[in-house]
Amino acid sequence: MTTEKRFFFSPWADKVSEWKPGKMTLLLLFLILAALQIGLSVYPSIRSEAAIRSGQEYKFKTEAYDPADPFRGRYLQFRLDTTTVKNRLEIDESRGAGRQICYLTIGKTPEGIAYFDEALPKPPADGADYIKARYQYGNYDLPMEQYFVDEAIAPAAERAFFDHPNDCYILMRVQRGTAVVTGMYVGDLLIDQVDF
Amino acid sequence: MTEEKHLQWLNRQMQTWQSQGLVDPATLARLQAYYRLRAQDTKRMPVLSFALVIIGTVLVLLGAILILAKNWSSMPRLLRVFCSLVPLLTGIGLGLYTILREKGQLWREISALVVSIGLLTAMAITGQVYHVISDPAHLFLGTALLSLPLVYLFSADLTALVYLVLVSIYLAVAAIQQSLSLGGILLAGILLIGALKPWLVLQLHQGKLQGQTLWLNLALGLTGLVWFFSMLPYWVPWQEFLYLYFLGLILADAYYYADPQDSQLGSWPLSQEGSEHHTLSLLGKLSLYFLIYIFSFRGLWLYQAQSSLRPFTYGILFVLFAGMALLIYMLYKQKKLQQPDLMESAVSGVLPVVKWFLPLLPPVLMLLLQLMPDRDTASLLAVICFNLLFFGIGLRMLLRGINQNHLGTANLGLFFLVLIIGTRFLDMDFSFLVRGLVFVALGLGFLFTNLWMVRKSREKAEENPAEPIDPAAPKGGASL
Structure with missing residues (x-):
């Protein structure tokens, strides 16, 4: 048998305890919550789909290796080159703020290979494509560093990257700051479809 | 007919009694409160059955994630x-079924759990599909915030x-990534942990947080x-x-759960044992022992001596x-907290304050x-103080364990x-x-104390040959 204890908040708690939502109220609150949950879960997919359909395509040179994630499975870890970035951030090191959110603009070489051009404190005003990143004491942490693949092909894909270190690319679609990796290639072959 | 339907029937009957003037509103309210409490008690499933259902659900969810x-x-x-949304949609479906069919607590627990895990899965798999991983801290924070209303x-x-697990991960990741300032982490902790507080208070008020649900307090403390x-x-x-935090856990446990009638509850770490079911207090006590042990190292104090305090720290x-x-x-x-017996004996007769x-x-003392x-010199003094304190705790525990014939306490003291x-x-x-x-001084101290006790015991026995031996007398030194 439970026993009821009295505290200084008990009179207030008495009043709240008396409020018991009816079935319809509970249903309404739950439906609102469920809509919010579904909406916020689907929203990143909608933005990504929009970027895939109407975003500008960029081809970045990269290399990769093969770790695993307990939730999302096997992936190829890749690192995009940020040594080309011209830092335009106004970092006040005296405040110990060696890290901040930044916006990387994207340029293209005459050969059509994309690279990160400038790091800006705000999104570019001219509407140019950019990627949101985190500046950390001289390094740039990008949101795209993993290419998830079927567990059956991950080890072979890694070997393919080691065998062709200078011929690996990722394709990325970018639209208003939303970036989606649409494919990872060894030469002209999409890594998911390579027959190992 | 289920318990809930019984209760609904009874509620309808009560409305009729009131409309017929058979009972006054105050009596009716008391009756309703009484049967609501009884229903909560009887609704509890056997623990084993509850555990099996929960373990089964968790395994299915983990399997779905894999x-x-x-x-x-x-x-x-x-x-x-x-597909990534299927666990979430299943959870929402279960939730709707639970509400519409007015199912009991087990259904509520399961549907809320499936929704929470479903949210985590949906957000994680979206990153997998588009090969873009946002800040991991946001994944856990987002899932936690969307789960809280449930x-x-x-x-x-x-x-x-x-x-609580998700909030812990978020705070840990934010600290590792240093993505938040001190003020940010402070505020995030207060808001996120505090967001659960009204619910906990209500549960406590309704007498629900007892026995099997005290693990929640452990999670809260962690x-x-x-x-x-x-x-x-x-x-x-x-x-x-850190010391104040652990002390705060003990005090919170005493405040909420200690019963003045029970001499073992809400006690200070050096006091009575046997209050293991008070998880907050237990966590606080064990952590304080560990902390005092850590403070017995000189290296820590020498390292600490290189830093200085900021002025606002004194204020806080x-x-x-x-x-x-x-x-x-x-x-x-309120007699909810006991005096540490080691310290109490040291200051007996001194002002209560x-x-x-x-x-x-x-x-x-640390400050x-x-x-x-x-x-x-400060580091040396600190080390002496905390070594003596830890040694005193162990000794006191050992003696009390022997006196009370409590093997666990004696062994912990010996350890x-x-x-x-x-x-x-x-x-x-x-x-x-x-x-x-x-070491030589300590050893001699023990030997002479023992010798003194044996002599005193003999003198007492010679003075009162008929007096029976006191079973509560320390037995540790009798063998010499």
Whole structure:
């Protein structure tokens, strides 16, 4: 048998305890919550789909290796080159703020290979494509560093990257700051479809 | 007919009684409250059945996560997005079924749990499908915030636990990534942990947080600890704050759960044992023992001596000291907190206000030692104090365990003694000569104490040959 204890908040708690939502109220609150949950879960997919359909395509040179994630499975870890970035951030090191959110603009070489051009404190005003990143004491942490693949092909894909270190690319679609990796290639072959 | 339907029928009958003037509204309210409480009691499923259902649900959810993690890259992208939503949609479906069919607590727990895990899965798999991983801290924070309303709507204990785990991960990741400032982590901890507080208070008020749900308190204490540690890189006087945090757990346990009739509850670490079911207090006590052991190392104090305190820290500490002293005073007055017996014997006859302040003595001592200009001497004094304190705790526990014939307490005391003696024997921060002299002095002290006790016991026996032997007398020294 439970026993009821009295505290200084008990009179207030008495009043709240008396409020018991009816079935319809509970249903309404739950439906609102469920809509919010579904909406916020689907929203990143909608933005990504929009970027895939109407975003500008960029081809970045990269290399990769093969770790695993307990939730999302096997992936190829890749690192995009940020040594080309011209830092335009106004970092006040005296405040110990060696890290901040930044916006990387994207340029293209005459050969059509994309690279990160400038790091800006705000999104570019001219509407140019950019990627949101985190500046950390001289390094740039990008949101795209993993290419998830079927567990059956991950080890072979890694070997393919080691065998062709200078011929690996990722394709990325970018639209208003939303970036989606649409494919990872060894030469002209999409890594998911390579027959190992 | 189920219990809930019985209750509905009874409620309808009660409305009729009131309309017929058979009962007055006050009596009706009391009757309703009584049957509501009874229904809550009887609704509890057998623990084993409840555990099996929960374990089964968790296994199914983990299996679903692994199946999705396999990455079905041959499937169309949008189909994979839909698959990632299946656990969430299932949970929402279960929730709707639970509400519409007015199912009991088990259904509420399961549907809320499935929704929480479904949210985590959906957000994680979206990153997999589009190969873009946003800040991991946001993944856990987002899931936690979207799960929290379920705790309130369904009064779901397990979802509250999931929420605390997610918040802990978020705070830890934010600290590792240093993505938040000290103020940010402080505020995030207060808001996120505090968001569960009204629900906990209500549960407590309704007498639901008893027995099997006390693990939630343990989770709450640990989440607070993660929060604390996530702020450590920014803080200099972490010793005082950590001590106060653990002391706060003990005081909170005493405040909420101690019964003045029960002499073992809400006690100070050096006092009575046997209150293991008070999870908050147990966590606080064990952590304090560990903390005092850590403080017995000289290297830590020498390292700490290189840093200095910021002025505003004094203000924060002063407010915390004052608040805790007030709470301790209040708990003593309500007989919810016991005096540490080792310390009590040391200050018996002294002003009561000194007694009330005793639990705060170690952090105040730490602060004073940190402020001493001669850091080398301060570190030595600190080490002596905390070694003696830890040694005293072990000795007191051992003696009490023997006196009360409580093997667990005696063994824990013995373990503490062996630990501190062994540690100092191997401690390279002190010279061999100093350690040797201290060990010899301690050993002689024990031997002479024992000799004195044996002689006194003999004298007493000669003076009163008919008097039976006191069973509560210390037995440790009788063999010499």
